[in-house]
Amino acid sequence: MSPRGVPITDVRERLFAAAERVLAREGPGGLSNRSVTGEAGCAKGVLYSHFADLDEFVAELVLDRFGAVAQGAAALPGRAGQGTVAGNLTATALALLASSGPAVASLALTRAGVSARVRAAMAAGAPGMPQVERALADYLEAERELGRVGSGTDCGALALVVVGTVHHLLMTGWTGAADPAGQVHRFVAELARGAGAAGSEVPG
Structure with missing residues (x-):
């Protein structure tokens, strides 16, 4: 319910989006039940009516955003050729950069209870960065079969480099840092050229 007693639709997503705004503005230390519900414009008890505690809320936020990233990457192998x-x-790298999944996941590092929940969910098969990495590797393997990537390319290693580098750019994207989108264009062009990919000329 909103502060005025009006039912709120899509409460889960509304709270998740509010938490992302709080994190962007105040960092992990600013996240609390009060800050999230206040940002969402709803009563303080709403969060606890949907989640057992703040750790469960944050873990579900992380898993939801990871799942969305993985779902987007799943279509990549179908684009081979x-x-x-x-x-x-x-x-794909820019889509990862624009997503909040990896950035929100950094919050889990500050809360032991969240980390444990996320690890357990991943072990049980919840989608996340491993699925993104696998989708990238599958795509590159398909391109290798088509002869558009060098026959000696280690597709798994190349996929790991892409995911790992984007994660690094997200974690170091402080104010004043180099434009991460520009860095993505440069490092992917170099990777593709090194893998002997067709159409991989580095922009001048």
């Missing part, structure tokens, strides 16, 4: 390898990898 279309466009250029560098272009497809860049688009």
Whole structure:
């Protein structure tokens, strides 16, 4: 319910989006039941009517955002043979960069209870970065079969480099840092060129 007693639809997503705004503005230390519900414009008891405690809320937020990222990456293998390898990898890396999944996940590092819940969910099969990495590897393997990536390319290692580098850019994207989108374009172009990918010329 809202402060005025009006039913709130899609409460879960509304609280998640509010938490992301609080994190962006105040960092992990600013996240609390009060700050999230206040940002969402709803009563303080709403969060606890949907989640057992704040740790469960944060864990579910992390898993939800990871799941959305993984779902978006799942379509990548189907694009093998279309466009250029560098272009497809860049688009995927930029989508990861624009997503909140990895950035929100950093919050789990500050809360032991959240980390334990997320690890347990991942072990039980919840989607996340391993699925993104696998989708990238599958895509590169498909391109290798088509001859658009060098036959000697270690597709799994290349997928790990893309995911790991994007995660690094997210974690170090403080004010004044270099434009991460520009860095994505450069490092993916170099990776694609090193893998012998067709259409992988580095922009001048």
